[in-house]
Amino acid sequence: MMDQDACRPTPGAPCPSGENNGRREFLGAAVAAVATALTGCGKLSKEEFLQHNFRELSKEEVLTVIERLEKEYKEKFGKDVKVANTPALPGVMFGYALDLSRCIGCRRCVHACVKENNQSRDPEIQWIRVLEMEKEEGVDLQHAEQYYNPAEVPREGHFYMPVQCQQCKKPPCVKVCPVGATWKEKDGIVVVDYNWCIGCRYCMAACPYGARHFNWGEPNLPSKDVNTDTHYLGNRPRAKGVVEKCTFCVQRTRKGLYTACVEVCPTGSRKFGNLLDKESEIRYVLENKRVFKFKEDLNTQPNFFYFYGV
Amino acid sequence: MTTLRNFSRFITDTLRMVTTGGPVYYLWVGFLLLLIAFGANAYIGQLHNGLLVTNMRDQVSWGFYIGNFTFLVGVAAAAIMLVIPAYIYDWEPIKEITILGEMLAISALVMCLGFVMVDIGRPDRFWHIMPLVGRLNWPQSMLAWDVLVLNAYLVLNYFVVTYLLYCAYTERHYVKKLVTPLVLLSIPMAVSIHTCTAYLYNGLASRPFWNSAILAPRFLASAFCSGPAILLILLQILRKTTKLSIKDEAIFKIAELMAYTMGFNLFLTAAESFKELYSGTEHMVYFQYLLFGLKGHNTLVPYAWASIIFGAIAFILFLVPKTRTNWVTLNIGCVLIYASVYIEKGMGLIIPGLTPDALGEIYVYTPSVTEISVAAGIFALGFLVFTLMLKAAVPMMLGEFTISRGKKGAQPAKSEGHA
Numbered sequence: 001m002m003d004q005d006a007c008r009p010t011p012g013a014p015c016p017s018g019e020n021n022g023r024r025e026f027l028g029a030a031v032a033a034v035a036t037a038l039t040g041c042g043k044l045s046k047e048e049f050l051q052h053n054f055r056e057l058s059k060e061e062v063l064t065v066i067e068r069l070e071k072e073y074k075e076k077f078g079k080d081v082k083v084a085n086t087p088a089l090p091g092v093m094f095g096y097a098l099d100l101s102r103c104i105g106c107r108r109c110v111h112a113c114v115k116e117n118n119q120s121r122d123p124e125i126q127w128i129r130v131l132e133m134e135k136e137e138g139v140d141l142q143h144a145e146q147y148y149n150p151a152e153v154p155r156e157g158h159f160y161m162p163v164q165c166q167q168c169k170k171p172p173c174v175k176v177c178p179v180g181a182t183w184k185e186k187d188g189i190v191v192v193d194y195n196w197c198i199g200c201r202y203c204m205a206a207c208p209y210g211a212r213h214f215n216w217g218e219p220n221l222p223s224k225d226v227n228t229d230t231h232y233l234g235n236r237p238r239a240k241g242v243v244e245k246c247t248f249c250v251q252r253t254r255k256g257l258y259t260a261c262v263e264v265c266p267t268g269s270r271k272f273g274n275l276l277d278k279e280s281e282i283r284y285v286l287e288n289k290r291v292f293k294f295k296e297d298l299n300t301q302p303n304f305f306y307f308y309g310v
Numbered sequence: 311m312t313t314l315r316n317f318s319r320f321i322t323d324t325l326r327m328v329t330t331g332g333p334v335y336y337l338w339v340g341f342l343l344l345l346i347a348f349g350a351n352a353y354i355g356q357l358h359n360g361l362l363v364t365n366m367r368d369q370v371s372w373g374f375y376i377g378n379f380t381f382l383v384g385v386a387a388a389a390i391m392l393v394i395p396a397y398i399y400d401w402e403p404i405k406e407i408t409i410l411g412e413m414l415a416i417s418a419l420v421m422c423l424g425f426v427m428v429d430i431g432r433p434d435r436f437w438h439i440m441p442l443v444g445r446l447n448w449p450q451s452m453l454a455w456d457v458l459v460l461n462a463y464l465v466l467n468y469f470v471v472t473y474l475l476y477c478a479y480t481e482r483h484y485v486k487k488l489v490t491p492l493v494l495l496s497i498p499m500a501v502s503i504h505t506c507t508a509y510l511y512n513g514l515a516s517r518p519f520w521n522s523a524i525l526a527p528r529f530l531a532s533a534f535c536s537g538p539a540i541l542l543i544l545l546q547i548l549r550k551t552t553k554l555s556i557k558d559e560a561i562f563k564i565a566e567l568m569a570y571t572m573g574f575n576l577f578l579t580a581a582e583s584f585k586e587l588y589s590g591t592e593h594m595v596y597f598q599y600l601l602f603g604l605k606g607h608n609t610l611v612p613y614a615w616a617s618i619i620f621g622a623i624a625f626i627l628f629l630v631p632k633t634r635t636n637w638v639t640l641n642i643g644c645v646l647i648y649a650s651v652y653i654e655k656g657m658g659l660i661i662p663g664l665t666p667d668a669l670g671e672i673y674v675y676t677p678s679v680t681e682i683s684v685a686a687g688i689f690a691l692g693f694l695v696f697t698l699m700l701k702a703a704v705p706m707m708l709g710e711f712t713i714s715r716g717k718k719g720a721q722p723a724k725s726e727g728h729a
Contacts, residue, residue, distance in 0.1 A: 044434060053438075053445045123362075129669060141670030142595060163669060172516060178453035179438040180445045196445075198438050199361075199431020202453050204371040208516035210668040214371060214431065217362035240360045241431025298515045 053180060054193040054232065065195075066232060073237060077223040085232045086254040088187035094248050095188070095275035096259075097285040098162060099309035102269040105130055105153040105160030109261035109270065113164075116249060116260035117235040118227050120219035127246040128164040128261060129210060135159055139294075164261075165190060165211035165246035166294060166302030173203035173212060173245075182243075188275075188303050189248050191233035197242040204243065208295050212245045248272070275303065319713060320479050327711065328698045335701070342694040349687010352680045353428055361431055363680040369673035370664045372429070374681045377656035378688070379425035381536070382418045383507045384529060384655055386463065388537015389415035390500035393493055407556060408493070409474055409707065410548070411541060412467045413699045415500075419464040421692035428684050452510040459506050463499045466492065471699070478706045480713050504529050511663060519596035519663040522585075528578045529655070534571035535624075536651035538564050539644040546641075552704045562635055565643075569628035572647060576625055579618070579654075599672070600662040607674050610661060617653035620646040 047068055051057075057065065066083045073081035110128045119125040131144040135157050144161070154160065171190050174182050181196040182203060204212045218240045230236040231251035238244050249259035253272075257263075262270040273280035285291065291305040331339075356363050366373045389411035427433055438444035439457055448454040470492050477484040508526035515521050542564060545556045586597045598604050600614045627633045627643035634640060666672050677685075705711035 049434065056445070131669060142592065142666070144670045146669065146671055172514070176451050176453065176514070178447050178451045178457065180447040181438070196435070196438060197432065198435045200426075200429070200453065201371045201431070202451070202510075204368065205511075205664065206514050206516055208668050210368070210671075213368050215360070216364075216367065217360040243431075 048195065051195055053196045055180075055183065062232075069232075069236065073226075077221075077226045077237070079223060079226055079228055081226065081228045081230055081236070083230050083232050083236050084251060086251075088185045088189075089254060090186075091274075091276055092187045093275045093303070094167065094253060095273060095282040095286075095303045095305070096167070096248065097271040097282055097289075097291060097305040097307055099267075099269040099271070100159060100161060100306055101308045101310045102267045103130075103160045103162060104267055105132060105148070105155075105158075106266065108264045108266060109162060112260040112264035113246070115225070116227055116252075117247075118221055118225075118230065118237050119213075119244070120215060120217075120221060120238075121225060122220045123217070125213045125215070125219075125244065127211070127213065127244075128162050130160055130162045132158050133161055161306070162261075163209055163211070163294070164304075165248075166209050166300065166304040167246075167248060169301035169303060170299060172206040172208070172298075172300060176202045176206040178202065185233070185250075187254070189233075189250055189253075190245070191247055191250065192243055192245060193233070194236070194238050194242045194244065199241040199243065201243065208298050208300060212243050214243050215240050269309075316480055316713060317476065320476050323479070323711075323713075324702045327702045327705070331701065339694065339697060342690045342697065345690035346687050346694065349684050349690065352683035353687065356428070356680055356684065357433075363678060365675055365678040365681065367673060367675075369667040369671055370661065370675040372660050372664065373675055374657065374677035374685060375425045375429040377660040378685055379422050379429070380507060380659060381652055381656045382422045382425070382692075383460070383504055384533030384651070385537045385540065386415040386418035386422065387500040387504040387530070387533045388541075389467070390497045393497060393500075407541075407545060407560060409471060409703065410544065410700075411537075412471050412496070413696060413703060414537070414541060414544070415467045416464065416471065416699070417692045417696035419460060419467070420695050421688050422460060423464075424688040424691060425685070428688065452506060452513050456503075456506045456510055459499065459503045463496070463503050466496055466499060470496070471703070475703055475706050478709065479711070481709075501530065504533055511659070516668055517596075517663045518593035520659075522582060524578055524582060528575070528582065531571055531575035531578055532651045532655050535568055535575055535621075535647045536655075538568050539648045539651075542568075542644050543641060546637075548700075548704065553708055553710075554704055558635075561640075565628055565634045565640060568647070569625065569634065572621065572625040572628055576621060579621075595666055596662045599665050600658060604666070605672060607672050609674055609676060610658065613653050614658055617650045617658055620650035621654070624650060 045068075047064075051065060052061075054062070062085055066085060069083050070081060073079070073083075107130050110126050110130060113119075113127050114121070114124060117127065119127070129146055131141070131146055132148040132155065133139060134143050137143040139161060148155065148158075167184075167188055167190055169184075169188070171182075171184060174184055174190060178200060179196060179198055181198070182190065182192045184190050199214070201214055204214060215238055219238050221237055226237065227235060229251055231247075231254070234247040234250035249257070249261075253259060259270075259272055262272045271281050271285050273282035275282060275286075277283065285307060286305065289307040289309060291307040293302050294304070294306060364373065364375075389408075393408050393411065427436070430436075439446060439454075441448075441458070446454045446457070448458065470489065474484055474489065505526045508529040511517070511520035512522070512525040542561055545561055548554050549556050583597065583601075586594050595604060599607070600610050602608070603611050624643045624647035627639050627646070633643070661675055665675070702711070
């Protein structure tokens with residue numbers, strides 16, 4: 001099986017876009033003008049500047065915000081991007097299990113995720129990082145390699161451990177955020193309000209899984225690559241200077257679909273489902289396989305499990 | 311009503327005072343303004359292109375900016391180094407110079423807030439972090455605590471300095487009942503700003519290098535070395551360039567206190583190193599990266615050892631009474647300890663905390679040209695704030711510049727630069 005490249009961030013690359021933003025022709029409030037200067041790109045509307053935290057918005061305000069966002073995306077990408085705000089379904093707590101004995105390290109999940117979730121393409125932000133481990137060392141981060149690039153995977157003497165957001169029950173990232181821009185939803189998904197995040201990156205320091213990623217430059221998402229089926233708390237296109245992360249494909253899973261990474265995995269290593277549903281596959285794995293939690297000593301209590309299926 | 315009129319005179323006279331001076335003063339201020347413009351220009355570039363122009367990346371998500379921030383919080387906290395002996399032991403020679411310590415704290419805090427502001431990805435959303443207006447995640451987030459205590463400390467110091475100077479300007483004695491409690495309050499406040507900043511890192515279980523119980527004590531111990539070091543040099547300069555009389559006794563007393571804090575700081579560093587290196591768990595890798603290099607990456611190694619060696623030499627220079635009371639060795643010691651703590655509490659704290667990263671990757675971080683330029687601008691801003699405050703404060707403290715003299719045309723008493 002052919003291997004696909006992991007993207008290594010390139011320091012010092014110039015911002016590719018940022019010129020084509022003469023869209024906003026006027027600004028009302030003087031504060032907004034100052035704030036606009038602070039964004040350095042001059043495309044901040046008064047409404048966007050004054051928008052409050054998502055959890056404090058009324059239903060009507062949410063709809064207004066979504067309408068504005070859809071209009072902005074239309075102007076930017078020339079496409080009708082739908083921004084949903086489907087709430088968590090009652091009686092659902094999402095869980096994930098990954099079979100380390102099946103994963104072959106092909107990174108199809110990595111790229112399916114990027115495609116589904118509208119990440120910046122260059123530099124490419126990847127929510128899933130696949131670690132190549134030495135069989136003789138077991139799960140040992142000091143012997144892990146993310147930038148493996150052999151002609152064929154799996155490589156002799158190695159196994160693979162994909163890492164993404166573990167959707168912790170006690171997420172340290174949520175605890176440390178100074179402005180409450182990130183929180184845990186009722187179905188267990190840790191989300192970010194990209195319009196409230198100030199970009200301090202404290203959550204990135206707090207996350208033990210390297211699951212949080214920052215838009216160091218203007219996200220470079222070509223119009224042709226935009227996935228128009230989005231969620232406010234999930235894969236809607238992001239702006240420069242904010243943090244993003246895996247949301248268990250909230251735009252899909254709240255509609256009853258699998259996540260993109262589960263769907264694309266050629267080996268069936270990835271299991272996903274409702275932890276509260278006794279008949280679910282995820283419950284089957286928990287009951288019949290022996291699972292472990294990554295860095296369990298930190299007591300983050302992930303809803304993401306690893307197991308050895310065979 | 312008179313108070314209001316006097317206060318507005320105080321403001322206008324102060325403004326006139328800081329805008330008039332000799333050629334050295336203008337040259338110095340002009341140089342600082344130039345540096346600020348240089349930094350601002352780099353910052354505009356950063357705003358435009360995003361933090362991509364820094365060398366920070368997902369693996370090392372904090373760098374030079376936050377390192378400088380952390381170091382400067384220590385400088386700000388160290389103002390109490392002078393306040394404690396002055397007010398607890400009522401030791402007169404130091405008392406008159408506490409006001410300088412507080413002005414140093416204000417300047418350091420201005421730089422701290424500057425470094426935080428340039429580090430955040432969305433400065434246009436700064437209001438989100440403001441209490442009441444935004445949504446401060448307090449008491450959960452240590453950063454929220456830090457925002458509160460830093461600003462409170464800034465306001466407190468600013469108020470005390472302004473009040474004392476205003477009293478000197480209006481030729482009245484300050485109300486002791488008001489000042490003493492405030493100055494005493496500034497002692498726990500100073501401890502709290504540095505403790506909060508230490509806890510900010512300390513509370514992250516994901517970063518074993520920071521997740522150590524003695525991090526906050528180490529912060530305080532090192533701050534009590536670096537802050538007074540700046541002041542000692544400053545006091546000597548002020549003695550030479552103004553009529554401000556600062557007794558040798560006061561300087562040597564501070565130097566003696568510094569010897570104790572330096573010894574304690576070295577002891578804490580040794581305690582931490584012993585625990586990590588002797589037990590030799592997986593968590594040792596961060597220390598290894600700092601002190602010996604890891605997998606061929608040893609960017610930090612020379613700096614780390616320079617910090618340790620400078621610290622040890624400075625300790626000896628300050629411990630021995632002969633070298634402590636000799637101006638040459640005293641000043642060498644000041645520079646060495648300053649450099650030592652700058653490395654230790656700046657890059658030496660932030661970078662090994664994040665390298666290797668949470669998934670074991672080593673991303674070698676060194677600040678980019680933009681980061682260094684912006685930092686230079688912020689330092690210049692801090693120096694400018696300090697210079698302007700000194701320019702007005704020194705003649706006021708000397709009684710050369712008061713309201714009655716101000717009425718006679720505000721002849722500036724002294725116009726040399728003091729950089």
